Each structure stands twice: as structure tokens, then as C-alpha cells.
Amino acid sequence: MTDLTRRSVFTGAAAAGAAVLGPIAPTPTQAATAPAGKQAPGVYRYKVGTHEITVVTDGVNIAPLADNLVTNVKKDDVKAMLAASFLDPEKFFNPYTPIVVNTGSKLVLIDTGNSEAAYNRSNGAVGQLLTNLAAADIDPKAIDMVVISHYHGDHVNGLWRADNTLAFPNAEILVPAEEHRFWMDDGEMSRAAPGRMEDLFKNNRRVFTGDVLKRLRTYEWNKEVAPGITALATRGHSWAHTSFVVASGSSKVFVQSDVTHVPFLFARNPGWHAFVDQDGPQAEATRRRVYDMLAAEKMMVQGYHYPFPGLAHVEKDGTGYRVIPAIWSPTI
């Protein structure tokens, strides 16, 4: 450790400073308090005009860094970027951050996390949405609408509980029309590359069935999917990946979904293509267009793979962008 001892300028006055009080009577011995051993609930609220947004973490997956996490740069470059972000360069830290928007008339959940089954499988690391909703005093039965941004498992699997009942039994399920068509199209499925794409088709056929299909309604871009929540096309990460603007009065926030995956890699390096991007060049074009807009308009952004609570601003920095987390407000 560097030298943090007092400077000589204070030495004279300080000479008399030692132990001005004698020892006090010993305090009554207390039993040692056990550590809590668990994290506090990840719940954060803010207002956008009269809309109230509750951010609820679904947890974080920590996995060994995959060789192909970024498809168009060397793994060593990714490791260096992680280290520069004060993260373990051998691991990939992937947060999931759904939000609930109370519009005043509707309680709207945007994306559903990894599911209760994933919670059980991961020993609580991911799939925390239901437990954190409970901590936020939000009853899943009170959710009026579930809005899906795109058909990847970490966004849609939470529609189902582990016992194969609906997680949000009273909610309409709103999905991007083109996204639904793509994943339900047998021709598209027959052309899917083995591996990730094939697995996604299979998972979507598993999720979008039964009671989910009965409650499903498709939505179109550039229209409100719920009061004050407008859907916008942000293609590339998936076929018809969708972002949202939540607006009320003069306030708004851009709910980017997965325009970037984790910002410490992909906002800093918008040209990096994640293996989870269905169309890397298209995802990059979307990313640059959205982030240029966010920086120019100094617009708040809420990111699904941003670390909780996921609310931030964006500034240009060199050849990329820097995501500046919003300051946590202990009141709303």
C-alpha cells in the first residue's frame, strides 16, 4: 500500500493527539451476528412522467468465457476488454434485467427472464424474476400485459412456471408480429443451421404453445403496444428484434432490449459481433444508429443485459460508446 501516513505539516499539532481517552468499561458481550449470506432483492423504481417503472433483476449467469462469444475479434481482445472493465477475463458475466411498467391503467412486464425452471436448475443464480417481483410486492396475477422484445430463451422462457402453468395467468402476451411469424415458419425452421438456431426454433415451439398461444396477440412497430409504450424495429440481434420507448409527459426512456449485449463489451466496441446476434452486420448497424441517437439526444436508456438496475446514459468515447449508469435515487 502507498504511504498514507500523515503529512509533516500536521505533525506538530498531532503530537498531542494520541489516546486522549482511556479505555472504557467493556461492553456487554453480544453473540456474534450470523452473516446474512444472501443478496438483498434487486428492485429499483423510477418515474417516467406519471409512469412508474420497477426494474427487477432476473439474476446473472457467470460462465467460462466462450471462444466464440465475439465472432469477429480474437478471444484475447475480449479478455483484455474484460480486464479493463475490472472483471475476471476468464468469465462472462451476463445480467438479465426485466422491467415492469405501471402506466396507471396497465401493469406491463417487458420480457420474462430465464424462468422458474432455470432458477431451480441454477440454484437461484438466474430466473430470479418471480422471487424479486414478490420482494417488490408485485403479484404476477396483477400483470395485465407481457410484452416480448424477441424470441430468445432469456426473454421468453419465463412465460412458464416450472409446473408448466402460466407465470402471468391474467396477462395478454404481446409479441412482435414479424418475430412470431419467423420462428413459427416451418420453412425457416427447416433452413436453420444446426446448433444455436435449431435450438432456438425448438425452444420457441416449446414456449409458444398451449395457454401461451391462447393469450397471444401480435403487435406492429411504430405503434403503441400499451399506453405510452411504443415498439420500434431494432433488427439484427434476432429476426425482428424490438426496442421500446416508454414516454409520459416530457419524459422518456429507450428500452433497448438487446441492441447491445453487455455494455462493457458491445457498447464500448459497437463493431464487435456477439455469437448471439442472428445477423452480426445488421445488429451492428442497428447498434450504431441507436447509440448515436441516444448520445445525441442524451436520452436515458434501460438495458436488458446492463448490470442491475440497468438505467443509464450514453456518451461517445473514442470509436465506441460509454454507458454511464444513472445515479441511484433512494426516493422516487
Add this chain to the structure above:
Amino acid sequence: MTDLTRRSVFTGAAAAGAAVLGPIAPTPTQAATAPAGKQAPGVYRYKVGTHEITVVTDGVNIAPLADNLVTNVKKDDVKAMLAASFLDPEKFFNPYTPIVVNTGSKLVLIDTGNSEAAYNRSNGAVGQLLTNLAAADIDPKAIDMVVISHYHGDHVNGLWRADNTLAFPNAEILVPAEEHRFWMDDGEMSRAAPGRMEDLFKNNRRVFTGDVLKRLRTYEWNKEVAPGITALATRGHSWAHTSFVVASGSSKVFVQSDVTHVPFLFARNPGWHAFVDQDGPQAEATRRRVYDMLAAEKMMVQGYHYPFPGLAHVEKDGTGYRVIPAIWSPTI
């Protein structure tokens, strides 16, 4: 808003994408859910080796930007820096972030926030420590030691409850020996400048009396004040302002107290002198020394006036430093 509509490359395939499903049966009408109207508790936990740290916000004070907040630059420079940080340039946003360290044998609170009386006066904006400790399931009676970093009201006033009983009735109160001597010295008090310094002397004579004095013990720098918690001299912000290193096993965190006040002003601009710094040049020298060390050692830092949860790393950036918030982990 910029153009976020779909790219022409997708247009052909997308033509068939509209409204693949018809309208579904209307959902049962639910009563609108009332907004929560309040923030979730500001509680965050992390481990340093076997020590468990619970960060507990005491709230945020938001006040009109004072003309002399920074004594050695123009107010317009401060406003520009606030705007560059995506903050209201007319206001000063001042968070208070105490921590509780469970060492395994002792439950140690470092600094006490603005007090329950301030909570009542501010309608809950500040002085939240006791309510957030309750949310964290930490009983004030279980606190074994309160460690004070320096004798400013936002760090010491919380020793007392609004009814003039001790907030932490079973705790030893550990204070920096030189700091206590300075503020209790009648000669120093007689030389205090009118205004802030005189007010601080008066406040400290009010706080450090009665039952607080009975439980008081002074500590020395470069020694452990509690298991794994070492006190370090970081003079300037106050006469004998103190920081801490919490260390366990190979892990450690630097608890900086007020080496910088809010990082978005004073880490970015280490040469700026806050009016709350008792000795501006000395505080600056300490700040540069500590921040050079934090950046060189890539050491985690916990800041009292950092936005909740206040855990970060430091990197050099231009002529100053950038504070990079640690990623929120939904598990510990």
C-alpha cells in the same frame, strides 16, 4: 427520434409479417394496480474474503447548487460538469452511503448518516439508515462497534435517535484520536472561523456528550480498529479524516470516506476544492495520492458520497480519474 424502421434488406421477407394472429378473446378486466410510490430499500451485500459487507443508503440530499460548492473554480464550470454527468446543472445531488461490516465476530457500522431527526425533517429524503437497516434485517442493537471516519454531521449525527437515545445502544463508538482531540479542544474552537467551522464545533459538542462519550474509545491510524479493518490517515477533508482498508484473505476494499466528495465532480477533477474540505490543498494532495494508488493497484473502493451502492474501481482519465461502478451481483 432517429429513424429506427426496418432496413430494406429485410423488407421482402417482412412483407408477410403483419398480424399473423387475429385478435384474441378479451382478457378479464382487472382493476388498475396502484403505483408503489416509493423506492425499494437501498441495500446491497458483497463479500471481502470471509467478511460480509452490507451497504445501506442513508438517502440523498438534493439542494440548489451553492455558489461556493467548489471554492477554486467558477460555478459555471461546476454546472458544466454536472451537465456532462447527465445531472441537473442547477442542483447538487449528495448521496450518503454507510456500510456495515460483519467480520464474523463483530458487526461494525462505519459512519452513521444524517440521523433519524434529519429523516423526520427531510420527509425521508435523508437519514434513511435505520429504516434501511431494518429492510436489511440488521438490528441496531446487534451493532457491536460504530467506527467514525471524521466529525462531520452526515457521519456522526446518526449516533443519536430523534428521542435523544443512542441509535446503537450496545455498540462501542470508535473515533480517530486526533479528530476527537481537535474538535474537543477549546483553543481550537475559539479560533474557529464563523459559519461552517464554528457550526461544526457546536454540533460536535452536541453529539459527543452523555451516553456517546461513555461508550467512546479512540483509535490510532495504521492499526486495526476491528478485525480486518485498518484505519489510515487521509487528512484534509477534516483535521484527522480517516479511511479504512477492509481486508480478509486475499481480498480487500478501500473505504475512502470523503477522500473525494461526489465522484462525478471531485474524482473527475481532483484539483477542485470542496467548501466542505477543511484544508483544500491538503485534501487534494490526499485525494491524488489515494486515487493514484487505487488506479495503480486496481483496488476496489467504497465511497461514502458515491451513489448507492458505492462500490467501484478507479481508472485514470485525462487529468483526473473516472470511477467505474462495480457490477451489481444478484447473488453473493
